[in-house]
Amino acid sequence: MQRVFEFLRNNKIKVVTVCLLLIVYYFCLPQKLFQNPTSTVVTASNNELLGAVIAEDGQWRFPELDSVPQKFEDCILQFEDAHFYKHFGFNPVSIVKAFSENIKAKKVVRGGSTLTQQVIRLSRKNQQRSYFEKIKELVLATRLEFRHSKKEILKLYASHAPFGGNVVGLEMASWRYFGLQPSQLSWAESATLAVLPNAPSLIYPGKNQLKLKEKRNRLLNKLYRKEMIDSITYVLAIDEDLPEKPYNLPTTATHLVQDIAKNYKRKRIQSSIDIFLQKRVNNIVKQHYERLKQNEVYNLAVLVLDVETRKVLAYVGNSPTDEKHQKDVNNVVSSRSTGSVLKPFLYAQMLQSGDLLPTQLVADVPTEIAGYSPKNFSLMFDGAVPANVALTRSLNIPAVRMLQRYGLQKFRDDLEDYQLTHITKPADYYGLSLILGGAEASLWDLCKVFAGYAGTVTHFDELKYQYYQNEFVEQTYLNTEKVNFGKVVPTPKIVDAGSTYLTLNTLTNVNRPNTDQAWKYYDSSQKIAWKTGTSFGNRDAWAIGATSKYVVGVWVGNSDGEGRSDLTGVGSASPLMFDVFDVLPKSDWFLEPYEDLIEENICEKSGYLALPICKSVKKRIQKNGIKAKSCPYHKEIQVEKTEQFRVNTNCESINNIKTKTWFVLPPLMAHYYQQNNSDYQRLPNFRADCNELEKAKMDFVFPTKYRSKVSLTKGVNNQLNSVVLKLTHSNSDAKVYWYLNDEFINTTENYHELAIKPPKGTYQITVIDDFGNELKRVLEIY
Template structure:
């Protein structure tokens, strides 16, 4: 120890100088050799290239390679640095030979740089050559050798070498000049790329072809002489042609790549996309686009999700259209009017709360709520329709009335649990039109929500009748990402498995486009729960389908919002959706969550909980079904022994009467209901000697609003056409007396229609029946 101390004391200056040199040497090499921006590169789950986005500096520079293909390693070592694995950063012999030859030639005819030195030169952005610069490169090369392995240095060179034009790195060069991945190149193709960094200008098509070919062939000959390739491989390789034109990068999922580039700029991303499925869906979209553009519909989008993993399997953001028709718009994430796509969610929430049973009758009659008058797509009325049929037929009026009954604020709160991003305003902002397309959402969020429903049912059995905390998680597109469904719990968070199953089960009854109900009897038909939507003005056509394994969502329309005639969810979007399902593996239907359903007696006619007087059937329904209402449409009536007339104790003795249960709808519902249900029997009329005043025995068919604005039309002779007032009475034999502003205008029986031609202004219509029941309407007439 004393000897060391004395040595340091005697050679103090030398020790300090050496220490300074060692510290400088240690820190002379930057931590990151290359800080150049890189392209965003996106691959499918099998590592095939889906597409890329150019780097910010305008160079096609892919992120650094993971490995260097063996062929390229052999070629570049034989061409540039045969002793790469034997030197420590520079080769003194090569440097000496190069100096002698250059001095003799009085110009640079040979370089003595190793691959390690070339990596340093590339990292220093090819600074002007000088002896001092060369010395710096040499020092830095030795430092690089101490910090990195030979394989890592080789990767740095292959990733940052210039290959002509704005092409940097082996991987991009391979795609640009041969349209292949580096490991797919032949010996001749690899040799061509190996000689390019030495003279990148030789690659320009139509120029220097013979010079480039000679360089390539000399390298191939050396590979043969060194025993790297055999004679047959050599003979075949020198016969291969050079690349004649640059290849375009793959654009298999361009909108998907652009979306990833927003958040993972300059990264290499391995996605969850199934490239074979993506290509098939691309072809289907192209075919569908060619058909739809005949109707001047130019844009569409398709999203395919894996229900189990919530991974994106296929992502088509737009059709293969042009810039004039907004080809760059990503229609998977663009917000659009929801149309009828939210109806299943209201149906499910009402089942969940016990406000609805699947086959319960809901009113489908002319409706006005606070000035809002919804209309069915076909402009007809059913009077009363089972709730599940209202969903499968996507009737508007029943769902507006259901939303009003359930509560707009309540449903708006329910939607928050689905994390639908664009439905972010208050219930008052949307109003009752929320259920018919008054809000906007994206294809991404709709598919996510339907996947959540499927996941609830699937996981119920997998988790032994438990639930995940978060079923409506965001889908993801990274290969190695795993969805986090949260903790396992006994109670559901949003809706239970029975409700989700009943909702999806209802949606399989939607009739498929261009077919009849016979589709379900074919063995080849896959069971799919699906829902369509068409926005106001025929601007957006939706179709979302669900199986236990997959969700397929389709949007069709014009990205600029232009509506087109005949653009509908059923006719325009669903054919493409079913075509996509046809190329997906088939799956069995969901297992029924038996323990989460309960058996109850349901009124066969009304769908409500059955009373003792109702003809009933037993059905398995949601757990909360016991909260639902009992049948309100079956009533006991008293008729005579012949069951021809209604009677009461005032006109007939009890011994001569029969008590029967009768299915009775309110007059307006009955008026439309019996038009579609021939078996509906109106109440028998009272016998002539029996009279009874009843409430709600009649209702207006037109006008339905208490105050209505009516414009008179003119006929052929320029005379005003009459207004036809229409009424429905529960008693077919009742007489109805009509008054216009207290002035009697007529009497009707059986068919209660009265024609009037009122003057311009406000008038009161009054009707009174034989029993004194009275109704009024106010009309404002404009000429």
């Protein structure tokens, strides 16, 4: 030890110099050798390539390989560096031979660089060759050998070697020249790629075929002589043709790749896409596109989710259309008018709050609210219709009236909880049209909500009658990502399992397309909760369905917003949705959440909680259904023995009076309800000798609001058409007296309609019945 200290004291300058050289040597190699931008590469869940986005510098350069296939390793080592595993960064023998041959030839005819040195040269962007540069490379190569294993150095070379044109790296070259993954290459293909980096500017597929083939075959012969391949493999390999032209990269999920590239630039991303399902969905989309474009509908989108994992299984952002028809628009994430797709959400929330029961009658009559007059698609009225039927038939007027009753702001807050990212305006901005497509949402977000509904019911049983705090979590397209459903809590954050189950069950009764009308009669059929939507002007067609395992969402339309008369959710989007469900594994229906449902007596006619006087049935309803109203439409009346007339004790002996229960709707509802329900019976009139104890009721059918405007249209011979005033009365025998500006004009009986044709101006319409009831309306004619 003393001698060591004495040596250090006597050789301070030498020791310091050596230490400085060691420090310089240690830090001479950059921490990251290659700073070049790379392509964004996206693979399916099985690691099959879905697509890629070119690097910012215009080069097709994939991220570094995880490993180098054995065939390519054998080929590249035999062609470039047979002693790779024996040297420490440089090969003195090769250097001496190369130097000697180059001197004799008076030009560079042979290189003595090892693969390690070539990695250094590639990282230094191929500096001009000189002996000084060679010395640098040699020093850096030895440093690289200290830092990395041989396998890692080989991966660096295979990932950054040039392969002709703008193709960099083995993986990209494999796809570009052979349309295969590197691990799928044959011996001949591996040998072809092994010789390309040697002179990429001169030799690449499609040109100089003879020279390329000679190099490849010499390498194959060397492999054969070294017994790395057998004779049969050798003969078959040299007989293989060279690639004639570059292959295009896969475009299996183009729009997903583009979307991922925005968020994960320069990375290799393994997506959750099921490659086999994706390809089948692509084929289905192509078939439907060929049909749809006959109606000048050029764009669509399809999204398939796994309910349990919330992973994206298939993602089609657009149809296989052209640039003229916006082929690059990603319609999965684009915001579009929702049409009727939000109606199930309102239905579920009203069940949850106890404001509605599934079969409860809701009004379907001419409606005007603050100047807004919704219309049903059929332009007809049912008078009164069960809420679940109104949902499955997608009736607009009941939906608007239900929204008004539930509360516009309250529903807007619910949508906030669902995190529909494109619905950002306050409730007053949308108004009641919110439920009919007055707002916009994306297919991505709507499928998320349907998956949340399916998950709420599925998890309720799994969690022993509890809920995940974040059930409506956003889905993921990353294979390694696990969505966070949050904590397990005893009460739901948004909607309970009972209300959700009843909603999904109702949606199974939506009328399927004509080709699927008999689905219930086939054993192979599965129940699907689904809803369609068609936006105003037939610009957007939706169909979204859910089972216990999967959610399938479809949007069809034109990306530029052009509407088509035949474009509807049922006719255009739902056939595509059902075709996608047909290629998915069949799912069992949801288990009924018994712990979140209660059994109650429900009025058979009205769907409300039954009164003692109602004819009732036992039904399972949501827990909060107990808060719902009791039936308002059944009343007890007194009739005489023949039951033809109502009587009272003023005109009939109590012994001759019967008490009966009668189903009675308000006049306007009854007017339309009777047209569709022939068994509806109006209240019997009072017998002539009896005094009616309560006034009969009447209501306007037109005009419905107190102050209305109407324009007289012209008919045959350019004559102005009349305005037809309509009234309904609960007493079929009642007389109604009509007045125009306090001037008597006519009397009506039984059927109360009156045509008038006054000049332009403002008029007061007054009606009085023979019971003394009076109604007024103001009508402006222009």
